[in-house]
Amino acid sequence: MARMKFLCDSERCIECNGCVTACKNANETEWGIQRRRVVTLDDGEIGKEVSISVACMHCSDAPCMAVCPTDCFYPTEDGLILHNKDACIGCGYCLYACPFGAPQFPKQGAFGARGKMDKCTFCAGGPEEDPVLEEQKYGANRLREGKLPLCAEMCSTKALLAGDATEVADIFRERVVYRGHRNNAWSSVEHEAAESEQLAKNAADLAYDATQSV
């Protein structure tokens, strides 16, 4: 069984927000809902600035699922965390537990009126038999069509990768190995040799982790 994962290579992300736009377009999310966002740290500081694209990470031991009062989340065979909007009461607990700020709400009103939670589905739709309804409620189901998430597909620098964890990890590891030489490949920040080794090691660990996680 494939274990789906995102991977964002901060060395490549240029904060173009293409993934954000692609997601919005693929899933036609409600006004105010943005399933993916790009966070830039040390903005404007030359040599230090990094950007990272974040959405739901489809956690292995998902905190949102653990606190949801209606238990409306469910893991799929691909290791995705999806949820059932029919049972969602909009209490916001998932947002309070999620490390990545992934759950989104259409409103933030008096008496705790938030509407139904919406978050990244890894472009895998949701629990709805009728495809039209499914698309309305949960957005595109690209996985069923054999396609990968649109955010990653549209990434101009291929910083954002999405797919089978092992494959994604392999691609990344290969990249880091080539990047190890100065002035080579796509790196915006220059590395000392030792650091590159560390990165390669991280990548190897990651590849190992990915094959381990179920």
Added chain:
Amino acid sequence: MARYQSVRDIKAWLILLLVVLMALPATVLAQQGADARREAFQSMPGTQPDFWRDAVQGVSGRTQSNSPGADTLIMVEGERWREIRNQWISPGGAIALGGSLLAITLFYLLVGKVKLEHPRTGRKIERWTRWDRTIHWFVASLFIILAITGLSILYAKWFLMPILPTSVWAAWMTAAKNIHNYLGPLFGLGVLAMIIKWLKHNFFNMTDFKWFLKGGGIVGKGHPSAGYLNGGEKVWFWMIVFVGLTVVISGLVLDFPNFGQTRETMQLFLIIHAGSSLLLMAAAFGHIYIGTLGTEGAFEGMKTGYVDESWAKQHHDLWYDAVKNKTKS
């Protein structure tokens, strides 16, 4: 007849007890700790060590997203909240509620109902005015509704969800949340009215001190003296004031998220709200027991407003004397 009555009452208590105790093991089930760090590490491996250090400590940056807290890459507090709520509040609350019911049941079985020592005189004294009773039952019924809906939010997924079809489950939870969130502020108003109306009866004095020394007359022989309210009732009143207002204020913070509260604020107030409301519920079981099953003749006071003279003399002798003196003069 009376015998049947108490058998039925005991059964009702035991069933309630069983339900609460059954909810317990489910909530105490071992829960694995979340590992956001590993999760993030897997998905952002290209990062450098110092950047990584910042990220896992909850550093904020810049983003185009407007959703609350979007500029923070990793919110570290979420894990702690999950742990406190799922590993402390849930099981702790079940233990408190179950323990309270268990203690009451044991007390009932060992000590039994406090009976009237002298036969009813048939003469009635007014104890609670129409206003008093209106406020009491307004707050009490809202309390029960808020308790049932609140407990559903906290516990129902452990025992209701497995037995209900998804559509019924979803409808019940949506109703519970909306009922809870709309009636909560009304409960707050009722509590305020109650505090204003009854404050004057509830200052402690030497009589209460002696009442406590004698254990409220529960242990040993002879009834300690008491005025209009005894020490125990005053303690319950002040619990409503302090714990009740904590529940109300924390509830209001949660109920109106439209003032831009951060996620961290909401986590804190959810913990305060759940903790204080569970404490209040555990104490309320005791109050309900004493006011109904536990004391012969107490319930009719809050129902009709009047108590029998022999009840008044037995439980609130000083108040009885004062009322008698007033009517004589």
